[in-house]
Amino acid sequence: MKVLSNAQLGDLRSQYFSSGLGCVSTKFIESGQGSILRDVEGREYIDFAGGIGAMSVGHSHPKIVAAIKSQAEKMTHCCIMINQYPPAIALAEKLCQITPGEFPKKVVLFSSGAEAVENAVKIARYYTKRPAIIVFENAYHGRTLLTMTMTSKMKPYKFGFGPFAPEIYRMPFGDVAGPEKLYDFFVKYVNPEAVAAVVAEPVQGEGGFIAPPPDYFQGLVKICHDNGILFVADEIQSGLGRTGKMFAIEHWGVEPDIMTVGKSLAAGMPLSAVVGKAEIMDCVHPWGLGGTYGGNPVACAAALAFMEVFESENMLGKSIALGKKLHDRFEKWQKKFDLIGEIRGLGAMLGLALVKGPKGEPAAEEAGQLVNYCHENGLIILSCGTYGNVIRTLIPFVITDDQLEKGLAIMEDGLRNISK
Numbered sequence: 001m002k003v004l005s006n007a008q009l010g011d012l013r014s015q016y017f018s019s020g021l022g023c024v025s026t027k028f029i030e031s032g033q034g035s036i037l038r039d040v041e042g043r044e045y046i047d048f049a050g051g052i053g054a055m056s057v058g059h060s061h062p063k064i065v066a067a068i069k070s071q072a073e074k075m076t077h078c079c080i081m082i083n084q085y086p087p088a089i090a091l092a093e094k095l096c097q098i099t100p101g102e103f104p105k106k107v108v109l110f111s112s113g114a115e116a117v118e119n120a121v122k123i124a125r126y127y128t129k130r131p132a133i134i135v136f137e138n139a140y141h142g143r144t145l146l147t148m149t150m151t152s153k154m155k156p157y158k159f160g161f162g163p164f165a166p167e168i169y170r171m172p173f174g175d176v177a178g179p180e181k182l183y184d185f186f187v188k189y190v191n192p193e194a195v196a197a198v199v200a201e202p203v204q205g206e207g208g209f210i211a212p213p214p215d216y217f218q219g220l221v222k223i224c225h226d227n228g229i230l231f232v233a234d235e236i237q238s239g240l241g242r243t244g245k246m247f248a249i250e251h252w253g254v255e256p257d258i259m260t261v262g263k264s265l266a267a268g269m270p271l272s273a274v275v276g277k278a279e280i281m282d283c284v285h286p287w288g289l290g291g292t293y294g295g296n297p298v299a300c301a302a303a304l305a306f307m308e309v310f311e312s313e314n315m316l317g318k319s320i321a322l323g324k325k326l327h328d329r330f331e332k333w334q335k336k337f338d339l340i341g342e343i344r345g346l347g348a349m350l351g352l353a354l355v356k357g358p359k360g361e362p363a364a365e366e367a368g369q370l371v372n373y374c375h376e377n378g379l380i381i382l383s384c385g386t387y388g389n390v391i392r393t394l395i396p397f398v399i400t401d402d403q404l405e406k407g408l409a410i411m412e413d414g415l416r417n418i419s420k
Contacts, residue, residue: 032059035399046407048381050394053237056264058398064267067305080295087300101255106281109295113236113262114142116272124197124230127283132195136173138207174212179219192227202248205237208385209344209351217252230257240264241319244347267306271299318397323347351392362387373414
């Protein structure tokens with residue numbers, strides 16, 4: 001196959017890809033290793049985006065590549081609803097072991113985060129025999145009809161795609177009034193007897209890396225359980241070590257009734273899971289859950305290799321150390337640049353909220369300028385947030401000190417450049 005330039009591939013993309021599929025960068029990546037990506041013209045980029053949090057153990061980890069190759073040589077697919085296979089069972093066992101809660105658990109495997117969230121809602125509704133779902137402002141849960149409805153931000157995620165799914169109710173997240181705000185919500189918006197589940201990201205991702213106060217989830221979950229409502233933790237982006245705990249909800253000492261897991265679970269292969277209390281997961285009739293590619297054997301093999309790498313190479317320790325380095329540097333920048341209004345998130349899931357003016361208004365334009373500056377200078381980074389003004393870090397835990405310092409230097413140069 002002829003090697004094409006970034007510009008040539010860009011022309012072909014414009015010709016053949018829907019314009020509805022956006023992309024942050026104009027570069028085309030040919031390969032990746034660890035925390036480094038290389039485009040088709042041979043230029044290298046330090047990756048602070050990690051495939052939107054899917055590459056916590058880095059690109060093309062040798063042990064994961066070997067597991068993928070080995071499984072692909074045996075079998076690539078046969079559909080878990082027709083013929084079962086050992087890697088899926090081994091992965092389900094592992095997920096039941098590592099997720100919070102000493103109670104019996106069970107698993108269903110899917111392909112994407114949105115698919116997992118949608119099925120978590122299906123299970124919650126089936127178990128409780130209730131229709132309503134409570135979600136939060138600034139939430140992001142996916143792009144399918146149901147998960148798009150559950151997502152908070154209108155444009156680009158929801159604009160023009162209505163009508164939306166019914167029985168979705170939205171309340172403030174981490175409100176100063178605390179979880180007790182839920183009582184007021186029950187009076188004004190939805191009767192608690194109609195609510196199947198409250199679905200929350202422990203640390204909001206696309207919404208701006210927002211973490212609630214220390215006691216927030218304990219109070220929220222107690223109110224849920226007092227009213228027969230299930231608590232669903234969406235850990236697609238915040239889970240698997242990203243915040244310095246295996247799952248972000250552990251920072252609050254909460255054991256969810258149902259949890260969704262994805263992104264880094266299979267180190268870039270399409271795989272997600274719903275994990276929950278056994279009695280809840282078993283409530284659905286046979287064949288009520290499933291999907292053609294859910295729990296694909298190659299993806300399961302990758303996930304098992306990910307788990308082995310995570311433990312044997314102390315990825316949680318690496319994540320904690322990375323988070324501390326980032327927070328220390330961001331605090332120094334906050335003192336240096338008026339543009340930085342707030343440091344958000346937990347652990348290595350950190351964001352910089354950029355603001356401007358005497359009222360601290362969201363600096364979305366400046367955030368876009370910083371992203372572009374970094375890309376042009378060899379650093380892949382992303383913005384997020386309801387107002388598009390938060391610079392987020394989803395760095396592979398395997399990044400070297402030299403790569404991290406070089407990437408942070410580019411970020412600092414960018415902040416200095418746009419602060420002039």
